[in-house]
Amino acid sequence: MTDAFPNQATKDHPLYEALVDFLFQLADDELCVGHRNAEWLGLAPAIEEDVAFASIAQEELGHATHLYQLLCSLGEGPEDDLAFKRPQGERRNAIFTEVANGDWAQTIVRQYYFNVFEEIRWETLSRSTYQPLADISQKMMAEEYYHVLHLETRFRQFAKSSGEALARFNHALVTVQSSLPDLFHLGIHESTLVESGICPRTSAELYEAWRERLANVMASSAISVPEVDVGSQLVWNGRIGRHTNDLHAMLETMNEVARLEEASRW
Amino acid sequence: MNSPAQPDHDVALCHAVWHALHDVPDPEIPAVSLVDLGMLHRVTVTAGHASVELLPTFVGCPALDFIKANVTKRVLDVEDVTSASVTYSTEAPWSSERITDDGIKKLRQYGIAHVNAADDTDMPACPYCGRHDAHIENLFGPTPCRMVYYCNACRQPFEAMKRTKRRNITHG
Numbered sequence: 001m002t003d004a005f006p007n008q009a010t011k012d013h014p015l016y017e018a019l020v021d022f023l024f025q026l027a028d029d030e031l032c033v034g035h036r037n038a039e040w041l042g043l044a045p046a047i048e049e050d051v052a053f054a055s056i057a058q059e060e061l062g063h064a065t066h067l068y069q070l071l072c073s074l075g076e077g078p079e080d081d082l083a084f085k086r087p088q089g090e091r092r093n094a095i096f097t098e099v100a101n102g103d104w105a106q107t108i109v110r111q112y113y114f115n116v117f118e119e120i121r122w123e124t125l126s127r128s129t130y131q132p133l134a135d136i137s138q139k140m141m142a143e144e145y146y147h148v149l150h151l152e153t154r155f156r157q158f159a160k161s162s163g164e165a166l167a168r169f170n171h172a173l174v175t176v177q178s179s180l181p182d183l184f185h186l187g188i189h190e191s192t193l194v195e196s197g198i199c200p201r202t203s204a205e206l207y208e209a210w211r212e213r214l215a216n217v218m219a220s221s222a223i224s225v226p227e228v229d230v231g232s233q234l235v236w237n238g239r240i241g242r243h244t245n246d247l248h249a250m251l252e253t254m255n256e257v258a259r260l261e262e263a264s265r266w
Numbered sequence: 267m268n269s270p271a272q273p274d275h276d277v278a279l280c281h282a283v284w285h286a287l288h289d290v291p292d293p294e295i296p297a298v299s300l301v302d303l304g305m306l307h308r309v310t311v312t313a314g315h316a317s318v319e320l321l322p323t324f325v326g327c328p329a330l331d332f333i334k335a336n337v338t339k340r341v342l343d344v345e346d347v348t349s350a351s352v353t354y355s356t357e358a359p360w361s362s363e364r365i366t367d368d369g370i371k372k373l374r375q376y377g378i379a380h381v382n383a384a385d386d387t388d389m390p391a392c393p394y395c396g397r398h399d400a401h402i403e404n405l406f407g408p409t410p411c412r413m414v415y416y417c418n419a420c421r422q423p424f425e426a427m428k429r430t431k432r433r434n435i436t437h438g
Contacts, residue, residue, distance in 0.1 A: 048403075048404050051404055051406050051407070052404065052405065052406045054406075055406035055407075055410060056406070058326055058328065058410065059324065059325070059326045059410055060326070061326060062324065062325045062326010062327065062328075062410075063325055063326060065326065066325050066326075132356070135356045135357060136325070136356045138359045139322075139325055139356065139359040139360070139430075140325065142359065142361070142430040143324060143325065143326075143410075143430070146405050146406070146413075146428065149405060150405045150406070
């Protein structure tokens with residue numbers, strides 16, 4: 001591990017490019033998940049879920065804002081521009097976070113998997129040599145705790161269900177798994193990120209930690225933890241900007257109003 | 267009070283600013299002040315310039331900008347303060363343990379229970395009947411920092427401040 005990364009990094013710092021790429025991975029994940037969760041507003045199958053998904057969406061968007069502000073302080077531009085105006089190819093969120101919600105079962109499975117991953121990622125970043133990430137990690141984990149608790153309860157209920165619910169759940173386990181791999185990827189700067197301690201776990205180690213945590217939950221059921229070959233080459237990989245049409249559609253919707261009158265103030 | 271030992275640090279004015287912030291209510295729970303909630307992290311005053319550091323309860327709390335504006339306004343009203351800067355700090359995470367005893371009492375009177383952050387199994391006392399016999403109705407509530415319980419004794423739903431202490435999640 002090299003020396004601690006300076007908080008006020010400049011563009012000529014040898015780690016700058018890797019750091020910024022990684023911060024975009026974090027911020028873009030949060031933005032996409034926040035947007036997807038918000039899509040259930042008014043449509044969730046129960047009033048409690050409406051409140052829960054609206055709250056989770058608000059918190060994930062708040063996390064995104066915090067991370068874009070961090071990027072802004074490094075000189076990457078105004079936070080709203082970073083969130084809304086970057087072209088698709090520059091986005092670093094995982095495909096896993098951009099895929100359209102699908103039905104309720106797919107949403108619960110995907111959001112549960114994602115939030116467990118986020119918890120592990122923040123836990124990892126509590127040891128980051130980049131102090132602003134280490135500082136905020138504890139706060140993020142305290143908030144993620146409630147997301148995981150809620151989604152795990154729904155996940156368990158689905159696993160114990162029957163009839164149509166169980167059929168949809170089993171279908172969801174298969175479809176959601178197919179978009180999992182790039183979630184664990186750290187992009188083209190992985191070795192730099194790990195060696196510098198900005199992200200003190202490799203993609204394989206992040207996956208292992210995630211797998212282990214899920215294994216405890218699934219031990220009591222017939223469900224097996226998704227096997228992911230983290231080292232495989234992916235056709236679609238959000239961490240290097242290769243996104244699906246789902247992201248394109250999402251960005252179109254997200255920016256629709258802002259594009260009408262670009263100079264207007266909110 | 268958390269203030270760095272600077273020779274030109276104006277201790278008296280710093281106390282005045284701290285005291286004044288008792289007047290700034292939380293915009294979503296007006297019964298308590300920011301000081302009651304433990305959101306005030308550090309105040310320094312040097313040559314009439316007050317610098318206030320706040321701790322956000324939740325990173326994505328939508329009231330943060332509003333709170334910041336209210337704090338700035340109140341600080342500038344303090345006599346001898348000529349300028350003010352208000353920022354949010356991530357140096358120390360806010361947790362529900364930071365709520366003062368006075369704050370807990372005011373929250374209860376307002377109908378919001380407080381769960382002892384140090385004890386994971388603790389069930390909050392119903393703010394209406396005082397009994398510890400409730401179940402969780404929803405982990406999420408009207409604001410990010412609140413959740414909803416249902417009192418089995420007096421059959422009344424009530425809100426509680428979320429415990430935001432860091433903990434290990436146990437599964438299984």
